[in-house]
Amino acid sequence: MNNTVVSPKLSLAAAVALVAATCACADAPAQQPAATPAAGSAVSATLAASSAPPDPAAVRANELGQVPILMYHRLVAQPTSVYDRTPEGFRAELERLAAEDYVPVTTAEYASGRIDIPAGKHPVVLTFDDGDPTQFALDGAGQPVPGTAIAILREVAERHPGFRPVASLYVNAAPFGSPDGTGVLPWLRDNGFEIGNHTQYHTNLGAASDQEVQQAIASGNREIVQAVPGYQVSSLALPFGAIPGNTALAMRGASDGMSYEYSCVLLVGSNPAPSPYAADFDPLNTPRIRSQDASGEDSAFGSAVWLDKLAAAPQTRYTSDGVPDRVSYPAAGGNAPAQRFADRALAY
Incomplete structure (x- = not known):
């Protein structure tokens, strides 16, 4: 994926x-x-x-811990909803993540368990919904426009070696102000970003028939692959967080000759996600945390509060052992990986 x-x-x-x-x-x-x-x-x-592989006990590895998947929408100077962030607030959150030893991974890397980050570091997934131009746009030189989210992410990564400038961007029709996406989506692919589906017209899948669900998802998938031929779309962010009545159709289906099969479906959510190695990981219902300051509407479910909680209880968050094909965790934690990862498990 x-x-x-x-x-x-x-x-x-x-x-x-x-x-x-x-x-x-x-x-x-x-x-x-x-x-x-x-x-x-x-x-x-x-x-x-x-x-020699790192000693998991020495780095307090816990690869069954929680992973924050942060959700962003617009970057604006004057927010008008809890889904908006100021550029300054976004930059400050990235600086905090870097300072607290988080390393960005894509949704695809997270959901597939391909989390290849140094020992002692923690994965974080940065997701962007709606394909808004404040998230990403290219200037005349073919570089991210200063002040957009992707430009800010790259600037922070330059100051913090090891903080990967990657994210997963979930797009609708005419992503980032480009009529068909051809002017922007190839750049994202070529620079290590994941392009995800948010349906072509931001359809409420919870109110749609089975046929309408598949048509909405497949048409969004088609728009991406037409702009980036050969690209394998790996994940879906549910518009409004609305789950289809037939939940399996969010993961796989087909319409008008376009089929899709995803490894992860993202909710709107309000809490960290489980480790992809954990028994309770559900790729059909993967929660996210809205990026938000510690004050304001529903701030108890926002990123500032959750990052505080994870910092106060570091044993609960995913900490890498530095070995991609090994799943290390403290035996005293009372957890065990899903059965399919038993041959990679190392309790210490």
């Missing part, structure tokens, strides 16, 4: 084998190149250290 390139990593077994092979060479002086014993030992030690 992704068009983002994730860097390959050694499996745990391969890493252990490499360490063993390196140590074996260090114990066989006849096989070493001409060098002093001290130099040879230093090289072997460096190789072994760089190949």
Whole structure:
């Protein structure tokens, strides 16, 4: 469910084998190149250290912890609803995330369990609904317009190495003010962003028939792939958070020759999402948190309050062990991964 390139990593077994092979060479002086014993030992030690997987206990890894999926709409100087953020408020939230060791991943990476971030870091998913021009637009030089959300995200990432400038943008017809998307969507794909479906006309799927649900989703999917030929759309953000009566149709279906099959369906929500490795992860009903300051309407369910809660109880949030194909978690936490991840699980 992704068009983002994730860097390959050694499996745990391969890493252990490499360490063993390196140590074996260090114990066989006849096989070493001409060098002093001290130099040879230093090289072997460096190789072994760089190949050894991180100790999950040392970084307090908890890959069954909660993941904040933040939801944004417009960036405006004078917000008119709880769904608006000021550019300054958005920038401050990104700076906070970077300072608290969060690393952005896309919805596709999250839902598929391809969370490849350093040990001790926490994933966060940045999602944008409606394809508003305040989120993203290109200037005459083909770069994000200053002050738009994507431009601000890239600026923050430049100041914080390791804070990935990636996000998932859920679009309707004429995304970001482009009549057919061809002027903007290819740039997003080429720069590691995920393009998601929000239906062509922001349809309330909870009030639609089965046929209308599929038509609304398939037409949105078609508009994306026409602008970006060959692109695999991987996820859907439900307009209004409205779930279809036949919930399975949010995940897969077809209409007028266009089929779709997604790995994740996002709600409007009001709380962190479970780990994709957890038994309670439900790709059909994945909650999000509205980006919001600590004051105002329904602020108890907003991002500022939830980030405070996660910071106050760090054992509850997802903390990476630094090994993409291993699922580490504290045995004392009383949790266990879903059965399909049992062969990757490491309780400590």
